[in-house]
Every structure is written in structure tokens, then in C-alpha cells.
Amino acid sequence: MRFILKILAAPVIAVLTLFVWLSSGLLYCSSWIFGLAGTLLSILALVVLFTTSVKNGVILLVIAFLVSPMGLPLAASGLLGLIQRLRVTILEHVYG
Numbered sequence: 001m002r003f004i005l006k007i008l009a010a011p012v013i014a015v016l017t018l019f020v021w022l023s024s025g026l027l028y029c030s031s032w033i034f035g036l037a038g039t040l041l042s043i044l045a046l047v048v049l050f051t052t053s054v055k056n057g058v059i060l061l062v063i064a065f066l067v068s069p070m071g072l073p074l075a076a077s078g079l080l081g082l083i084q085r086l087r088v089t090i091l092e093h094v095y096g
Contacts, residue, residue: 009094016087023080031073038068 041064049057065071 005094009090013087013090013094016083016090020080020084020087023076023083027073027076027080031069034067034071034073035069038064038071041067 041060045057045060045064048060
């Protein structure tokens, strides 16, 4: 029975490993681009905040935070860590 479990778990572990590997690379590249976009959006938000509309400036600041490396990319990194932890847990329970 243990042998069948190992055979069934192998493709799941392979898919999770490939997903984590590809997602890590994508996250690395996108965080650099999002950091640049967040910086540009925050500068634009400050200009809008002090020149035209406080409401629009605050909205742009929130969007700039979400785009920055501390916003959505950090949340994606946390989710990727959970998927990695799931893979390791399956490895430990199935393969001992």
C-alpha cells in the first residue's frame, strides 16, 4: 500500500516543484518591474495629491502601495511559501 502511495504522490510532487520553481522566477522578475512601477506611481500620486485632488492622490497612493514590492508581490511570495510548505509536507509524510 505504501508503494502505491509513493507512485501516486510522485506526479503531484513533480507538478508542485515545477510550479514553485517557475513561480519563483516569475515573481523575481515581476517584483523588479513592479518596484519601478510603484515608484513612478507614487511620484505621480504625490504630484496629484498636492496639485489637483486629494482624493485622487490618495487613490493613486494606495495603488502604488499595492504595486510596490511590499504589496501584491509580498502576498504572492507568502502564497508561494505555503505551496512550498505543502510540497515538503507531502514529501515528509509519503517518503518519510
